[in-house]
Amino acid sequence: MSTNKRKIINDPVYGFITIRHPFILDLIDHPWFQRLRRIAQLGLSHLVYPGAIHNRFQHAIGAMHLMQLAIDELRLKKHEITDEEEVSLLAAVLLHDIGHGPFSHALEYALIEGVHHEHISEVLMGDLNAAYQGRLTMAIEIFNDKYPKHFLHQLVSSQLDMDRLDYLARDSFFSGVVEGQVGAERLIKMLNVVNDQLVLEEKGIYSIEKFIVARRFMYWQVYLHKTVLSAEYMLVHVLRRAVDLARKGVELFATPALHTFLYGQYDKQKFLSDPQALAQYAALDDFDIATSLKVWQSHPDRVLSMLASSIVNRNLYKIELQAAPIDEQYITDTRKRLQQKWSLEPDEIDYFVFTGKVDNRAYNQHKEAINILRKDGTIAEVAAISDQLNLAALSKTVEKYFLAYKNR
Amino acid sequence: MSTNKRKIINDPVYGFITIRHPFILDLIDHPWFQRLRRIAQLGLSHLVYPGAIHNRFQHAIGAMHLMQLAIDELRLKKHEITDEEEVSLLAAVLLHDIGHGPFSHALEYALIEGVHHEHISEVLMGDLNAAYQGRLTMAIEIFNDKYPKHFLHQLVSSQLDMDRLDYLARDSFFSGVVEGQVGAERLIKMLNVVNDQLVLEEKGIYSIEKFIVARRFMYWQVYLHKTVLSAEYMLVHVLRRAVDLARKGVELFATPALHTFLYGQYDKQKFLSDPQALAQYAALDDFDIATSLKVWQSHPDRVLSMLASSIVNRNLYKIELQAAPIDEQYITDTRKRLQQKWSLEPDEIDYFVFTGKVDNRAYNQHKEAINILRKDGTIAEVAAISDQLNLAALSKTVEKYFLAYKNR
Amino acid sequence: MSTNKRKIINDPVYGFITIRHPFILDLIDHPWFQRLRRIAQLGLSHLVYPGAIHNRFQHAIGAMHLMQLAIDELRLKKHEITDEEEVSLLAAVLLHDIGHGPFSHALEYALIEGVHHEHISEVLMGDLNAAYQGRLTMAIEIFNDKYPKHFLHQLVSSQLDMDRLDYLARDSFFSGVVEGQVGAERLIKMLNVVNDQLVLEEKGIYSIEKFIVARRFMYWQVYLHKTVLSAEYMLVHVLRRAVDLARKGVELFATPALHTFLYGQYDKQKFLSDPQALAQYAALDDFDIATSLKVWQSHPDRVLSMLASSIVNRNLYKIELQAAPIDEQYITDTRKRLQQKWSLEPDEIDYFVFTGKVDNRAYNQHKEAINILRKDGTIAEVAAISDQLNLAALSKTVEKYFLAYKNR
């Protein structure tokens, strides 16, 4: 596909996406990037929002499209972005999630202890850079904020970066939760740069508030929706059970890539020093997990089969989500009740009743805050400047506690 | 989930979908219906249109929603539809594809000889009816046009049925091919019934033409897009190779459900008389195929591994699509050239070079034609009544021939 | 047009609007209702938002459409609304603005002292009721909250009434200010009735916050946009000048209807006791004002001509809008400076420099508050129940002060 012609992709969110650079097309064609087609952007959220089955491949291309718009806009405003910087920005945002594992973030510690997906992204980007003779060097510098122009990094990673703009727009679009719409293309029209800092022009102040309110909506309505939490934690638990069984030598159906991690007892050091493991990781996606789950429904281990079957057939645990920590006595009583109901051994009960905490801060005033370019030319942090905005309230961290259990 | 409350589903295409009947919720919760979450509506079309990853679960629910709108509309127009008929119509359209196998129609003969998915749907609906004590009897009668009110069947199956309205609307939406938009909700507002026939009111005549033009767009731009054809025929070929190898006793990775059909040598009679086979079929979905493909990339059989790898990494065969049959000499030359290029045995060449024919008729004047209720109260077939419409032209069958081959 | 057939209207905001009742069609055909075609919904806002040229005719029909949806929804939830109540609700919302004068609210005191447009609406509805032999009696009772079922009145007039839902949706749509979108049809799906009170089901709590945030956006971005304020106050001033000149006997071009009010010296008593005046009022619309302004551009009175020309050619006064009252000294200095700049007489300066105050409260917790039906069946005021919503902040009244002056 790497010709010297431009390529146009149909995207339901933005319409046509034009890819202007052959090197970007090469990256998209790479099997590691194609793998992202098989990793859902929102994990199991589609069990609540059936439309939310979009994947990280679409998201990465969408973020790249917004980056192109932002570059065009900033150039119109006479900020220099060289051709090499342009391609590097596009590559950086395209590859920002290249190391993402199957399903949601929650899963990443279940198979390999102590390895964050961002670290794997770094390793994979390094390997790609070697394969492409250093053409990704500048992209990696921008990604790691080592490149002299700081605002380029902010386009890739900040509270108003193209990653975030695309995922909010896209997650809202596919889930059908219109309250989460963010007007990404409008916000980009208001970007500017002052003193090497990305800023937003003052006329966009209401749009920013809408963006932050939308972000909070998406957290509590979609990402941390209680039924979604239930499904995702069930997935973590079924994989933990599978790892435990594997370590005890129990035989389990698994695709080869999944088999590697179930039986391989990988920690960070072992994983990073084993090129075979990295290759298997780069072959692992949602399909390995989902297929194995289906087979595990008929495994003799009752914990494994009950969990697998509950997820596959969407018979999810009931979950109670509240502002205060769950009462200890209530937890104890629930455990007792369900141990009896489901005839569980004491070491099995943790798979059927569990607790946790989730939190979200829609906007952080103190870390890479969003800055506004006022009409008088001064710069101010967005939450600080307006008496009528509620951004201060939105920058508070909200915590919630949950208890989940199998009750049917 | 079967409570006596209504349930609301967020749908990106129509907004909120309200489910009013507990029995419909029960059907949706059934594992056979949940399986449709794992069968893509458009098979491998997402390799060309990345957004087109929606599944048959969403489609069936969307079609059910349109059915509800149509029922409400016809009742407003004083046509009687009883409560039992309502639930039966909703169930009939919900289950119309319950027997669909993994991926596209093309695949259905590759694993089980001679069994059409509609036949399996019938068997599964029968089993569900037994499980639900006959509550699906009327739905099945409507589905099979055995119910006295013919127009109910037409809502489920005709050239203007709710299945078709939803899939065009949904496929257009997710693929981002806006030319395929059909305005399903507008068309439904113009439905009426005369002499037990579903008709469209005359003011909708332009909308109908738009609908038929949109249908043709979708065929040639999406369903029969040449790259999509290439991918789907490659999938058929890789499965045929797997079946051949299995019959020769070669060992292949396969999920249990897929294993059953690779090694079981099922034909229609054997399949229908084996309850275990039906159970395995009801567990088979896109994930079984996709996971196996990934593993087959490193299988020692070169044909299998090359085909599998080409699909997984989107390195698709080149395809030439044209109005005239492909020149025989050109086929022969291409086969010769590629046999040499890829160092193939004579019995392998058919996997790397193949031909085929596709056709489409956007509208069929002669079979369940779309009828218009004119302002003077008479009924007329839509293509017949207007000198300015091009529907006659659109009701011609268009055939195209293709040659596909691995050239990189 | 009053046949016994349903009529369908194309509406860019909602798609098809179906009118099911012949009497509603009769009301729409009445010249007093047709007059609303000639009164812009947003006055001079189109000078800032060129798309915002929609009129009160469209708005009234849109609100009626939402009322129909709300009626259908509440009936589905088993709340009784009789056929007569249905028609009365539709008529009430259709006619709620029948007495609105030309342009915005600001104008209504400029021509007739002390008469609020709502009072005129009442008079006109009474006259229509007489003309239609009492068929509007129930509509008027609902409108005035004299009808036993209070929730019907709330559908017509409350913080979540169909008027408000339509105008926010419509004003946002036509102005292109997407931040003001409110998802009217979604909100209606969540309406319910408890103890004769209109409530919103708890799952809609985020939508309500979005609605209130959107409302605030629309106030500050559109309705109270400073350039819009400038234009509207200029319009008030030019009419005051015209009235002053008329009272001094100066001859002015005016359409007959406008002439009546320029020269008639109407106050409330004189106006209401003069049937001729009411007839003239019912003939007065934006076109009378706009046409006269165009002619006044060449009137010998310099104040009149300068003001008229500035509005017609969109050469608007500069306006400074701020949270604190304008500094008195600054006002004095500005007046002095501009008196000199434009060579004004002392009694003319007030037409070229003026001040004012605007305020808005996005949500009022204390008066017809929005009530939520919680999942446990209890009712609570929306701002009171959630620690994560910012509605309390949004229910504060925000005031702003402005200084406007001709500086070019």
Next chain:
Amino acid sequence: MSTNKRKIINDPVYGFITIRHPFILDLIDHPWFQRLRRIAQLGLSHLVYPGAIHNRFQHAIGAMHLMQLAIDELRLKKHEITDEEEVSLLAAVLLHDIGHGPFSHALEYALIEGVHHEHISEVLMGDLNAAYQGRLTMAIEIFNDKYPKHFLHQLVSSQLDMDRLDYLARDSFFSGVVEGQVGAERLIKMLNVVNDQLVLEEKGIYSIEKFIVARRFMYWQVYLHKTVLSAEYMLVHVLRRAVDLARKGVELFATPALHTFLYGQYDKQKFLSDPQALAQYAALDDFDIATSLKVWQSHPDRVLSMLASSIVNRNLYKIELQAAPIDEQYITDTRKRLQQKWSLEPDEIDYFVFTGKVDNRAYNQHKEAINILRKDGTIAEVAAISDQLNLAALSKTVEKYFLAYKNR
């Protein structure tokens, strides 16, 4: 407003429109351009489609926006467009309708005999060019196809020009006739230039068909909708009556600008040689006509008052529209019947019964045809190259005949 900053306009059709050039802002601020705010794009179509109240000001700015997109796209494809050419293209399309008179084309012969609005546009553009010291010279050359680069003219005036793309998109948007949507921004992405000819890339061939089908829809559903025709011809007739009365010396209310043309007996020569007439023309808009119509409702001349009142209160003539010419006997009978019914004098009957012919050709293969750039690099006329398109059928001229008469 002419600063050196960019200005952003909210447009409901395209979102943000950015104006990059101060000179373009100056043109927009000119009173002649501001006048277009007061001329409805679709005349009286809003009597059928209430949303269709958009004006020529919005349309001209929309067309300018599409021109900017087209310029950006062609530059990306390495076609040179200089900065001066850019501003000239923007100015040319902005001013293409500057001479348009009130309401629709139908009206232009009613007040001034023999002067086409395009000729007045030319005169006004010449005057503006003088006022702006020749800065419009290149724009006028492009407009008149005197500029060496022919494809620049095609962007302004051809079957795929920016004027047409905007008006179809905009008319469809505001009327709510979604069948007319054209995907203007998508079509622009497929523009290219070969041998100084504007062409469309082959992948856009379905979009073009959709565009032409949409165009036909808009003609028959909106522009030539029979009720719209009725209203527009009634408007022509009422103005003819007013002119006749004026010539007889009867006194009529009229705004000064309208008075000029009612009483001035202008033909082309007199009009073009009278600078005062041109100035009055530049002050004439829909508001003059509409206001006068309202007053004429109570004029003693019964023909004038009946016509005026019928339009103002939307009591439109019945119209019969058909493929064949109206039967002469039927016309005679209708005239006789209505002469009696309305007690008309023989010379009055033509105002109450009239006939006419309308025609439309959705696409013209023979004049500035749309050319396709095929994948093999050759150029072909769009209707000629595809066996599956119906464009040949669409390029036939369709004629219809009508009879309109006052029957209530």
